[in-house]
Amino acid sequence: MLTPDMQQRLNNQLNAELYSSYLYLSMSAYFESADLGGFANWMRVQAREELMHAMKFFDYVNSRGGRVALQPIEGPATEWKSPTDAFEEVYGHEQKVTGLINALASSAVAESDHATNSFLQWFVNEQVEEEESANRILRNLKLVGSDGTGLLMLDRELSQRVFTPPAAEGEAGAA
Ligand SMILES: [Fe+2]
Numbered sequence: 001m002l003t004p005d006m007q008q009r010l011n012n013q014l015n016a017e018l019y020s021s022y023l024y025l026s027m028s029a030y031f032e033s034a035d036l037g038g039f040a041n042w043m044r045v046q047a048r049e050e051l052m053h054a055m056k057f058f059d060y061v062n063s064r065g066g067r068v069a070l071q072p073i074e075g076p077a078t079e080w081k082s083p084t085d086a087f088e089e090v091y092g093h094e095q096k097v098t099g100l101i102n103a104l105a106s107s108a109v110a111e112s113d114h115a116t117n118s119f120l121q122w123f124v125n126e127q128v129e130e131e132e133s134a135n136r137i138l139r140n141l142k143l144v145g146s147d148g149t150g151l152l153m154l155d156r157e158l159s160q161r162v163f164t165p166p167a168a169e170g171e172a173g174a175a
């Protein structure tokens with residue numbers, strides 16, 4: 001069984017993952033409005049990944065006999081000054097989420113909740129990738145600067161991203 005404290009922390013993280021999904025979906029709408037369909041696609045895929053993260057917490061709390069309690073999801077911003085401005089927020093947000101995951105893992109260790117700590121290791125590794133990909137795109141945007149051709153080339157690259165569901169278990173799988 002999860003302790004009440006751990007159950008609350010996991011529910012909070014479920015909410016943070018849903019907020020991440022909402023934020024990136026909002027950014028997808030922003031990029032659509034800026035005629036950058038590749039960026040919009042990248043954000044749309046990112047929003048689905050975050051929803052998958054939320055479902056991992058949903059499934060994990062249930063599998064431990066806990067109770068999922070959904071909370072209100074904060075409203076994300078709807079406008080950004082530029083693609084660089086949006087990706088500054090993505091990178092900052094992912095760094096913040098890494099901090100949340102690390103704090104959660106530390107509390108699992110402190111409680112000797114080894115199952116939860118083990119579950120969280122997937123997220124520890126995932127955050128390394130999340131920060132790296134956000135930072136790479138941010139650095140590319142800074143290189144491109146005000147060069148429209150460079151921005152369109154980057155947009156074309158980001159149009160290639162496809163959502164990959166976790167191995168054979170569907171989007172809500174516990175893989
Ligand atoms: Fe996430």
Ligand SMILES: [Fe+2]
Pocket residue numbers: 020050094097130
């Ligand atoms: Fe993320």
